[in-house]
Amino acid sequence: MPPLRVRSLALATAVLLGALGPAAALAATPKDMVVMAAQLDEFITLDPAEIYELVPTEYAANVYDRLVTIDPADPSQIVGSIAESWTVSADGKTFTFKIRQGLEFHSGNLLSAEDVAWSLQRVIKLNKGPAFILAEFGLTPENVEQRVKAVDANTVTLETAKVYSPSFVLNCLASWVSSVVDKKLLLANEKDGDLGNGWLKTHEAGSGPFKLVAWKAGESVIVERNDAYWGKQPAIKRVVLRHVPEAASQRLLIEKGDVDIARNLGPDDLKALAGNADIRIRSVPQSAIYYMGLNTRNPNLGKPEVQEAMKWLVDYRGIADNILKGTYEVHQAFLPKGFLGAIDEQPYRLDVDKARALLEKAGLKDGFSVTIDVRNAYPSPEIAQALQANMAKAGIKLEIIPGDNKQTLTKYRSRTHDIYLGQWAPDYMDPHSNAQGFAWNPDNSDSSKFKLLAWRNSWDIPKLTQESEAALAEQDTAKRTALYQSMQREFQKNSPFVIMFQRVQPLAERKGVAGFVFGPINDMVYYSGITKQ
């Protein structure tokens, strides 16, 4: 007889499993609550004057109000929010806003013109990451109190340094950075003259349709309906965003009904969910542009023929169909679809012979070797491999350098890359955001104060820079549209940028969930309309 029975092991296993108890009933989320699985690792602050990442701007859009907002149904329309109406002076430099009366913050404090002016001044005085959006109007910590004023309890005026297109000014005022904050509450929580920034990083001082319940960094964000909201009351009582970093985990959660909406599914997950009758999948166009930046400091990449050859060496359709599968679509202009002035022309396709001819013209008949810096997350490595295979056909040896997002970005910003593969998303719903990024470089020196995309690729473009500025000042919207269109066509022909795709966000929602408004930028993602049966 064996001295020790195998039974003891089985017993130990049984004891452990027994502790689990009977499986509880299937856990569905409560009726008055919507739970979303999302990636929340970019949440680092809740202060709208400091927020600059994507999902956090969405938090600001639901907890705070602004003077004006963009109509999600028609992004070219600006509608009043806190401002009932507005006028622009004859010289185009002074904007006057009439404030809606009787509005209240979540704290119960009354919202007045003074709060509005102070909120905008605060952004400029704090001078955090997103301050550049308002600083664009020529506002500085020194002049902002003269330029942004509460004239009386219901009137706010904003004076710009130069003449700007009114649509540009209003689009910037409709962005999260212009959120109106509760002056009284913030001053009560001020520390060492920080205008309440330290406190607001983890609290809220808004008047929007939702109130913050809790933010646990790296875990969840919970908001609750503001029952005293002046505008349309949200239908749902609570919205919970849960941080689920892994796409496959998100899929399992929505399949089981533990979340109502899953936001970061990959192509494989989407395919698996396609046949599920309990889940509805829809694709929403997003504004992020996927592109290659060619550093013109590299002598080969600086040649216009090589730049053009690169554009003929991308298998746009193949990558979209086989790698991106519904998460991006082919797009070859720097303004995303849905933006004022966007064009949808696609002059480039994979054509190795054309590329070879161009390389020969550039004196690089036998090709050359070059590196590409790639973020180490789907879909970048996959796209880089596809690029590598096609470039090899023309003799270009592409060496892939994978890295973390912030690491590749650090290198990009120091202009030490050859090719950068990545995304760019506009900060606000105005064409200037991307025109400034791709086609504006007032100072190409290393000490430039503006390190945007053209600068990062050492692309010195006095003409395009001037055109960008002219479009920014254009008062007539139709003329402004035409200016951006011609700039994009010029840019397509001649630039060290290979623009390839535009993001499409697949959203999976459980049956019975409706009304979730998902605009082209996160700043236009609204929870108010969500209903659940």
Added chain:
Amino acid sequence: MAYSLSAAPEQPGSRFLRRALLPALRLLVTLAVTFLGLLAVTFFIGRVVPVDPVLAAVGDRASHEVYEQTRSALGLDQPLWQQFLIYVGKAVRGDFGTSVLTANPVWEDIVRVFPATLELATVATLIGVLLGVPLGVLAAVHQGRWPDHLARLIGLVGYSVPVFWLGLMGLLVFYAKLGWVAGPGRIDVMYDGLLAPVTGVILLDTALAGEWAMFHDALRHLILPAAILGYYSMAYLSRMTRSFMLEQLRQEYIVTARIKGLPERRVILRHALGNAAVPLITVIALSYGNLLEGSVLTETVFAWPGLGLYLTGALLSADMNAVLGATLVVGTVFIALNLLSDLLYRLLDPRARP
């Protein structure tokens, strides 16, 4: 005084000094040097990582002024050694700085995330020990027969299958298909935020508050990731137990015990396992220590907000205060476990006593 102190053969004071005070002092010095070394290495590695920490704080598009302002606010414009001294000076006073990523004091963050890892690691280690040690003993006793093959198979899978794959498969089978356990996360959303954390260990907190429905829910969330990590710990511990036991079973004292006619169960459990336990304790402590560092992949798959996720996120954003704080915690855990296993060693092995 009736007697002279110098005449005493052994002064009570000097014995205290030699037996307790000196070792304690030596320990303190060792600890201080270890921590300082740990901090220095982490600090300087953190500074050569090719990530710009200002970028994590202000974003990609901040203006030049904002960038420079933040750089000096983070103290990055000072020489490296000066930055280090300032950090150590503050740390000694208990100030570990503020995390860029969470906007909270690092210490608060760690108090929040560490219990999640502690809970997971402890239950996983319990599973690993309770199953792995008996399995190892069985494998040694039945060497070459099926319990041994089983242990080898479990070990093989444990060595060769990546943890994230096993985690996803576990979720697919036990959560999605069978519904035996709850999904990713520590607790269901409806319970989220209902109970103020006391210890931060949800099982303890819910039990203390008598919230048994929540306790059960937390357990259902915990059991799968803990079982997966426990599996790896079991695979390792069973192999180690087996080899320690085989070594003991070959010893002469075992033959003697058998000749004396002791029951076989007593020979194996008391004599052989009793002796094998001494090195096994160290192995268990080390494996527990590894789990306490936070298992990044498991925490990612199970959306488990523990130290591993926190530390990785901080590292990738060059959030140095958070990285240093978390490293200190990991270091402390290792030192504490080493001390503990030394202590147990002495209890179990009379030869190791002074």
